[in-house]
Amino acid sequence: MKHPLPIIVAEIQKHERKLSAEAPCFIDEAYKMTSYLQELLRSVKEDVLKEGFSSKDEEIHFFKLVKPYILGKLIYYNKVYRIETACPASNGNLHQCYFGLQLRELKQEYKEHICNSEFYRYYSSGRTDRDEHYYTLGNINYYDGLNSFVFEIDPNFSTYFDYKVAKIIANELIYNYLTTKLSPGLNxxxxxxxxxxxxxxxxxxxxxxxxxxxxxxxxxxxxxxxxxxxxxxxxxxxxxxxxxxxxxxxxxxxxxxxxxxxxxxxxxxxxxxxxxxxxx
Known part of the structure; x- marks a missing residue:
């Protein structure tokens, strides 16, 4: 199995623990994790393009679980870095309003682009009957009215829906981060x-x-x-x-x-x- 998920998860978590203990602040940690995950994704892509997959099951495993996990974490840390570096104050009403706005925007994006989609219902229900359609290369159907960014992706390293899963993973992480920022004591x-x-x-x-x-x-x-x-x-x-x-x-x-x-x-x-x- 190419790049088994448990190994990828363990590697990323190990790096997260290391930076969590060493980084002087969360901004620095988010920046370094973004750089690390970007390089990891580049390395994995290079390997996939060079060697391909030995079976359909391996290909599905990669685009359903492995790549979305790496990319989801990458989207999350990059977003957190942007939020933190633009934060207007460390506390007070302005601070709360800023993170409140970020949370409202995240919820709006979820409502408009994720929760009502056919794919999200498929993904969240745990179904597997259409995995070969969603998570193997060469099945992008432009008649579905896909987002414009699909024209910028590498068709040799994306099924389009692997990005959708990555966004779902990232949004959940960002939501937890923002709710913690707004209610550090969690009542x-x-x-x-x-x-x-x-x-x-x-x-x-x-x-x-x-x-x-x-x-x-x-x-x-x-x-x-x-x-x-x-x-x-x-x-x-x-x-x-x-x-x-x-x-x-x-x-x-x-x-x-x-x-x-x-x-x-x-x-x-x-x-x-x-x-x-x-x-x-």
């Missing part, structure tokens, strides 16, 4: 229905919490390391009702601070050992 009172949860709050410094988050990420202690720093951070922000702002900058300051770079983790170890000694 903790809804997520934490138990009334006792209102008494849960972080009493150490924000830097201490960031140190803990990065430690858990580095040890692959959450979801086997498949979650990025931001997602883990969001869980803690929701749980403890605390805003951590740009944790990447805080982490990079920790890497160069005087004394122990893991001051909170060092203190945790000491506190736990002292607590254990009380039971002896």
């Amino acid at each position: 903790p009172d809804v997520l934490l229905q138990d009334g006792d949860a209102k008494d849960i709050f972080w009493t150490q410094t924000k830097n201490a919490l960031i140190e803990l988050i990065y430690a858990l990420h580095a040890a692959d202690a959450v979801s086997h390391g498949k979650l990025g720093i931001r997602k883990i951070s969001m869980v803690f922000q929701i749980l403890f009702r605390v805003s951590l702002n740009d944790i990447h900058h805080s982490f990079h300051r920790m890497k160069t601070r005087a004394g122990s770079r893991t001051a909170f983790l060092d203190q945790l170890k000491i506190s736990l050992e002292e607590y254990m000694d009380k039971d002896l």
